[in-house]
């Protein structure tokens with residue numbers, strides 16, 4: 001349960017001017033089974049991926065090969081976890097190390113006063129563990145009961161499958177950009193020190209909102225993701241909205257059988273702004289809970305990020321300065337959720 005203190009609801013209610021966002025017409029869709037069907041299918045899928053990343057920084061993935069049964073098990077286990085008492089959730093998955101962002105938390109997003117109508121689990125993913133089939137850095141001792149142990153195992157299984165699919169998408173992106181080095185992005189996410197994460201969000205419904213706030217409450221406020229790529233899967237409840245190039249907000253019809261992909265800030269930099277890090281948010285549903293699971297593929301902390309030379313072109317202008325992922329994160333984690341985090345790294 002998410003409990004709000006007096007005054008906090010006002011902070012997460014969108015002003016009445018924010019009308020319900022219309023559904024995104026022509027949501028770009030990429031069928032990964034086509035990409036696997038031969039060289040023509042692959043080339044078409046690579047073009048579709050690149051076009052979607054350029055236009056929206058967002059697309060839907062079908063034919064992904066992650067078993068529906070695994071998705072259902074993860075969704076049920078997440079719902080069961082969030083149905084535990086507040087005390088049990090906090091005890092079970094509170095940050096393993098003091099000061100760490102990982103673990104269970106409710107309504108507080110980041111360290112700078114942002115609030116949302118959400119509770120969540122944030123877990124670190126280690127590449128070394130991924131090879132062994134257990135990429136989540138959740139030590140045994142913070143998972144006290146057998147049922148939580150199997151939840152962790154299930155999330156590990158999910159992370160392995162989604163990370164594999166993420167790498168297929170990153171290869172298609174490189175191909176769609178016409179890059180010779182198809183592994184340029186994949187390498188970063190597969191690096192043994194890759195800073196990747198898994199986030200499980202629960203947005204409880206708010207049926208009484210209609211009378212009080214015109215029915216619009218923010219689950220997770222507008223932001224761009226700092227990483228290279230985010231791969232999201234949710235249950236059949238609406239809520240996700242993205243901002244188009246012109247700043248208009250559109251809603252994304254939920255599809256529990258598919259994944260949704262966001263380009264993150266790091267990929268915008270690597271592609272010299274050709275791919276767009278998409279601004280998005282989640283609005284709370286009045287009737288149904290929303291459960292989403294997101295894999296964030298990040299580079300290793302010491303990796304230097306800068307536009308890839310082949311994407312700047314000879315004599316072309318690099319739109320971003322060089323920086324390490326560590327520097328970017330330090331800067332990003334000191335900002336409010338809605339901030340434009342890349343502007344500090346733009347060349348003048």
Ligand code: GA4
Pocket residue numbers: 101109110111112114122197199223224225226227296332333334335336337
């Ligand atoms: C957005 C993407 C991921 O959920 C996240 C978020 C993080 C947090 O919730 O602590 C951040 C947010 C996210 C963007 C900028 C900073 C960091 C809150 C915030 C204000 C885990 C991440 O890596 O960046």
